[in-house]
Amino acid sequence: MLRGLSWRHFDFWLLGALSALVIFGVAMIRSAVAGNIELTLITPLVTRQIVFAGIGFVAMIVMASIDYHFWSAVNRPLYIIMFMALFLLNVVGGALFGSARWFQTALVNIQPSEFAKIVLILVLAFYFSRHFDEMENPRHILLSFLLTMGLTVWVILQPNLSTSIVMLVLWFALLWIAGVKVKHLLLYGSIGLLVLALSLPILIETEVIEQYQIDRVMTFLFPDPNARYGDKYNIDQALISIGSGGWSGFGYGQGPQVQLRFLKVRWSDFIFAAIGHEFGFVGAVLVIAFIVFIVFRCLRAAWLAQEPFGAFIAYGVAVLIAFQAIVNIGVNLNLMPATGLTLPFVSYGGSSLVSNMLAIGLVESVIMRRNPIEF
Template sequence: MLNKKLVKHIDVGLIIVVILLFAISVVMISSATHVTKYGITRQVKMQVIAFSLGVIVVMIMLIIDYNTFSSFAKPIYIGSIILLLCVYVPGLGKAQYGARSWINLGPVDIQPSEIVKIGFILSFAKFLEKRQNRLDTLKELMAVFLYAAPPILLVLKEPDLGNALVFVVIMIGMTFASGLNYKFITRGLLVGAVCTPIAYKFMAPHQKVRIDAYLNPADLSLPGNYQVMQSKIAIGSGKLIGKGLYNGTQNNNNFLPVQESDFIFAVIGEEFGLIGGIIVLALYFIFLYKMIKITKGAKDKYGSLVVVGITSMFAFQIFENIGMTMGVMPVTGVTLPFISYGGSSILTNMVAIGIVLNVGMRRQKINF
C-alpha cells in the first residue's frame, strides 16, 4: 500500500492538467469522429477505456518505488528489444499506415514503439547514472550511442521516422543532463550537420518523399502537402474563437487526414480558434514546467534522469505534432500527448506520468 506521508507530496497540479487534457481529448475525438451523426463512436469509447486503465496503471506506478526499475534495467532493456522484434513475427506483427509497427492481439492492436519509449528511458537512465560526469571521452560517448542504437534503428526500420526521432530526442536530452562535456555538444552539432544529407540517401523512399514535401510545401503533388494545406486552412478559418464545437467545415467534410489523431490540433483550431489553441498550449506549458520542477527536486540522479527522459519525450511530441499541423515540422505519425486518439499512446503516457509523480513524491526521505 502507498504510504500516507508519500501521498502528501504528490503533485496534484500535474494530475489536474492531465485530467483537463484528457477531457479535451474526449470532446475533440467526439467531434473528429462525428458523434452528432453516428452517435458515440468506437474511438471515443476506446479512449475512455484506455484512460481508465491508465488510471489503474498510475496507481500501480505510485506504489512501486521508482528505484526498483533501476535494479531491473538490463531485463527491461532486453525485453524492450524483443518487443520491437515482435512486429516481424508472422501472424503477430501487423502493417498499418504504411509501417509494420503494430502487434495484433485479437480485438486490439498495440504499438510496441510507444511502450518501449518508457522501457528505454528506465534502462538508459541506469546506464547513464553509472557514467555520471564521465562523458568527457569519445569512448564513453560511443558507448552511449551503441546502447541507444538498437531501439532507434529497429523503430526506423519499421519504418517509423516520427517515433525514431522521439527516441533520438530522449537520448540527447538524457545524455546532456547526465553531465555531457560541452566540447562534444558543438562537435555533435557539426557532425549532425554533415551526416544529415548522408542519412537522407539511406532513407526509405516514402521517408525521402516526406522530407521533400517538407522542403517544398507549395508542391501539392507531394504526399502530405495537400493534407497540411487543409490543416492550415482549418486552423486559419477558426480565427479568434472558432466555428464552434461540431461545426468545423474541414473536419465535417473529412478534409483532414487522421483527424482524430495526427491532425487533432487542427480540429481544435478550427472549432475553438486561436483562444482554444492558446488554452491547449498553456496547459502543455504548465505540464512541462511541473515536470522540470520535479526533475530538479529529485532525490537522486536516476530519478532525475528518468524524468528528463519523459519530459524530453513529451516536449518533442507536443512540438512535432502541433508544428506538423501548421507546416512547421514534417508530417509524421507522432501523437499529441493525452489528446490524440490511441490506446497504446494513452497507456504509455499514463505510465510515464505515474513514474514522474512517483519520483516527485519521493523527493524527500520519509521519517517513520
C-alpha cells in the same frame, strides 16, 4: 517497492492538468468523428479512447505507487524484453497500413515502440546516473549511444522514423543534462549528420528509409500548390482550419472543416488544427499552456529528486512530452514535415496515451519520494 509510501507529496496539479487534457481530447475526438459511421460504430474511436484512458489512469497510479528505484534494479531485463519485442515485431509482427509496427490481438493492436521510449528513459537514466561524474569520457558517450541504437534500429526498420527520432532526441537531451559540454554535443551531432548524409543513398536503396518518408520531406521543401490529396493537401487544410478559427473558433462540433471532413486525420495527427478551428486561437493557446504546465511539473520533479536517477527520469519524461508536442503542433502549422507524431494526451491512440500516462506515473513516483525541503 511500496515501503514508506506516502501520497502526501503526490502532485495533484500534474494529475489535474493531465486529466483535463485527456477529457478534452476525448471530447475533440468525438467532434472529429461525428457522423462518420465507420469511426463511430464499426471502429468506435471515442469508446476505445475512453477505455485506453481508464487503463492509462490505473497504470499511472500503479507506476506512482512503485518506488522508482525498483526500475534501476530491473533495467537490464526490461531492456532485453523490449529488444526482443521489437526484434520479433520485425520478424513476425502484424502489419497495419503497410508497416509492421503493431502486435495484433483480438481486441487491440499494441505498438511496442511507444513503450520502448519509456524503457529507453529508464535505461539511460540508470546509465547516466551511474556514470554521472564520467560523462565527458567518450567511452560512456559511445556506450550510451549503442544502448539507444539497440532499440532504435528496430524502430527504424519497422519503418517508424518519427519515433526513432524521438528516441535519439531523448538520448541527445539526457546527454546534455548529464553534463556533456555543448561544444562536444555539437561535434557529435555534426559527425552524426555527416554520417547520415553519406549513408543516405544506401539507406534509400535498401529501403531503410522508404519512399513516402522522402516524399514528406520533399513536399515540405518543394510544395505543389495544385495538390488535391496527400501530405500537402492535409497541411493546407490544417492551415485553413486554424486560420479560419479566428480568436474563439466556430464552436464545439460546429467547425465546417471538421464536420464536413475537409480536414483529414483530424482525430489524431491534425487534432490541433481541429482545436484551433472549433475553439480558435484562445483554445489552441490553452491546450499549449496545459502541455507547458505538465512539462514544468515534470521539471519540478527533477529539481526535487532525491538523486540523479530520479532526476534523469523526470527530465526524460519532460523532454518526451515537450518534443512530441512541439513536432505535432509544428506539423499542423507547416513548420516542419509531416511525421505522424500525435499530440500528447489529446490525440487518438491507445499505445501512445497509455505509455505517456505511464511516463507521468514515473514522474509521480519521483515526486512522491522527493527531498523533504522544496526550493
